[in-house]
Amino acid sequence: MINDGDRIIIALSGGPDSITLLHILHTLKNKLNITIYAAHVNHLLRGKDAYKDEELCKKYCDELGILCFVKRVDINQLAKIKNISHELAGREASYEFFDELMKKYNCNKIAIAHNLNDQAETVLMRMMRGAGIEGLVGIRPVRDNIFIRPLIEITRNEIEKYCEENKLPAAIDKTNFENIYARNKIRLELIPYMENNFNKDIIHTLNRMSNIIREDNDYLEEISDEIFKKYCYRKxxxxxxxxxxxxxxxxxxxxxxxxxxxxxxxxxxxxxxxxxxxxxxxxxxxxxxxxxxxxxxxxxxxxxxxxxxxEMKNHNTNIYEVIPFNDEFYCEKLHTKIITKVLHKNNNDVNLKDSDMIKYFDFDKVKDNIILRYRKDGDRFTSLGMKGSKKLKDLFIDLKVPRHERDIIPLICFGNEIGWIVGYRISEKFKVDNNTERILQICIER
CATH class of the missing domain: 3.30.465.60 (Uridine Diphospho-n-acetylenolpyruvylglucosamine Reductase; domain 3)
Known part of the structure; x- marks a missing residue:
């Protein structure tokens, strides 16, 4: 969880949990050879109390000689703008702040003061929401090798006792005792009821269960990673x-x-x-x-x-470029260079080796401008070797071209006739044959 030389940002709310975490890591910093900072986000949700917590954090860090960073965020406004809960808005704002500090001060870990009671509450809450085993893992002690929770095995009572013994200046969030939030109801009503009527050690029991589930879940994750690597790829x-x-x-x-x-x-x-x-x-x-x-x-x-x-919005499907003969043309919209050359068939230097991006056409069959565009309704195409034409849409289906690619495949046209579906087919109408005298070479470079 903590390694020699770690540079750690401590998420500091001012409550007993985070103040205890700060005090412990400060006490052990020389022994562990770590550098610690504190970060406090004032959510501006609790009036004067929010500013008192902010002052407490700054003052206590100053006493310990720890650099404390503070940011004020109007969580109420942020939640409205993003149409998300206050809890989610607060988490996003905090983690964004932590990320900024990590980059600026070259830190590699963020310490969060979740405790054993938080774990039990989380497991119960997710259980009632019908979570799978991944959800019942609860709060991980270490996540992504960045977020660490050193107090996750410590109960709230033990933390409060530590604060009392060490005379730590912890703030008490009054909203934790308001019986209006789901988590508060679990903390204030459900867990005490379970302790009194079913299992007095329910906090440790739920933690033990989550640890067992975590082992099973980690095994399934290993298998899933293997299957993902085998059958999935990014394109x-x-x-x-x-x-x-x-x-x-x-x-x-x-x-x-x-x-x-x-x-x-x-x-x-x-x-x-x-x-x-x-x-x-x-x-x-x-x-x-x-x-x-x-x-x-x-x-x-x-x-x-x-x-x-x-989903890609506002994709430009109106590309229409006239390509000059015997010249080079750069299409900004496609970031593509198109090179055209007119060759004489009787020239011994002519080598008609084509590829997906180089094709040859009978120049004398081309009666109009070279046009670069995307497909449009009603397009038809006569594939090389075929007599009749086919709707371009049907041809794409036959070729199993994914739907999302069909609107962004470049077409080289000669006037209104499609001569080349770039990357796929050329037209029978413009093919080089025994009677061809002049050859139009078109090369596309990306």
Missing amino acids: DDRVIIYKDAFKEHKTIITRVLRKAILQIKGDLYNIENSHIIDIIKLYNQNTGKTIMLPDSLMVDNVYKDIHIYK
Whole structure:
């Protein structure tokens, strides 16, 4: 949890828990060879009491010779703007502040003063919300090798006793005793009732249960990581989950899906189990189906592979560029250079080796300008070797081109006729044959 040379920011509220944590780490800092700082976020929610807590933190840190950073955030206003709870807004504001300080002062860990009672309350709260085993793990002692909770095995009574014995100036948050919040009701009513009627050691019992569940959960996470590496990959703005992943046990695939969402979204806020079930249902439907998840997440069924990505708004589909002959042209919108050359077939230096990005056409069959554009309604195309034309939309389906890619595939056109679906096919109408005398070479560089 704490290593030699660590630089730690202590989340300091001014309450008994965080003051105890500050005092303990300050006492042990030379022995552990660590550097500590304190960070206090004033949420401006409790009137004068909030400012008293702020002053207490600054004064006590000053007495200990610890640098204390303070930030004031109007959590009430922030919650309204983001349309989230005060609790979530407060957490986001605090963690954003901690992140700023970590970068500025080259710190590597954040110490948070959660205790054993907090763990029990969290487990009970999640249990009543129907959480899976991942939720019943509760508060992890160490998360991401950054967030550490040194007091997680210590009860609230032990912390209060420590404060009393060491005469620590801890503030008491009066709202902790207001019986109006779910967590407060668990703390003030449910746990005392369970202690008096079922198990006087319920706090330790719940902690022991969460530790057992954590071991099982960590094992499942290891398996899920292996499956994710085997069947999932990141491509540009999306994570693609191959269909074979869905042959795995439901417990595993649900975790794999959460990992994929986490990669795209950055967190799992607003993602519920019902959304994971919706993705599994989508997999069992026909290709081409799409669902939307919270925070503009899109999920596509692409021939049984599942694509998860952020919805792209205001994509520019109006590209229309006239490409000069025997010249180089740079398309800013595509960040692409297009090189055109007119070659004579009887020239011994002509080498017609094409690739996905180099194609050849009969120059004398090209009767109009070279146009670069995206697809439009009504487009038809005659593939090389075919006699009749086909709707471009149907051709994309035949080629199993994912729906999200169809609107952003460049088309090289000669007037109104499509000559080249870049990366896929060239047209029969403009092919080089035995009668060709002049050849148009088009090269695309990205």
